[in-house]
Amino acid sequence: MCVGKCSQFNGLCLTILALLSVTLNLFLLFPNLDGSYLKKDQISSHAxxxxxxxAGGLMVLLVxxxxxxMGFKVKRLSCFGTCCHMLLSGIFSILAMAGAATSLLISAAGxxxxxxxxxxVEGEATQEWGYPYITIGVPVFNTSTSVSLPNISTRKTVCIEPPHIxxxxxxxxxxxxxxNTFQLVLCLSQLVNSFLGMLVGNCDWKKIHKLDGKWLQRNGTQY
Known part of the structure; x- marks a missing residue:
């Protein structure tokens, strides 16, 4: 795939994934679309x-x-030359990879x-706010299957409020x-693409054929 086309694909995908990342995190702040828990500071620290x-939003949205x-060559916004754009894209890709990795680690911890x-509270008649799956040791993974997945079915019976949290x-x-995993893959792809772009240029075949046509016409050969 041409460097310019690859930048178009990676850029559009990363933009969409960054917006989805922001949206999902905002949903985590409003359980069941109820803002009262956020006002009372009764939201997970990870959220x-x-x-x-x-991390997974703004830092990835930048690249x-x-x-x-750069891929679509928007006028007045892509006028610094291919090499400079590719270098800038490589730097942004590294920052975006760090952001996506940070978001992945925090989300996995949550x-x-x-x-x-x-x-x-186990063994008592009182109720309290906290992280019951750490306190009472509810198993996190379902080991009855060949592939270990988060044991969501067991978790449905522990929390009282917010409902269905x-x-x-x-x-x-x-x-x-x-x-975040997809973002890491695409950022790595864009980093490699940027490195290739600094070496071989933007792969603008239309421009190459146009220049070849002019050269052939100057030498008296039909193109």
């Missing part, structure tokens, strides 16, 4: 760090927009820790982890 907004502009919720938290965090 409040908002890794999907600043997504830059690669898209998935393993479980949601922050109101639960029944286990499913809400697990589904959005798993989706965020998948998005």
């Amino acid at each position: 409040r760090r908002m890794p999907g907004v600043w 997504g927009i830059q690669s898209t502009v 998935l393993f820790s479980g949601p922050y919720c109101l639960y029944q 286990e499913t809400w938290n697990s589904h959005f965090l798993i989706s965020l982890c998948l998005i």
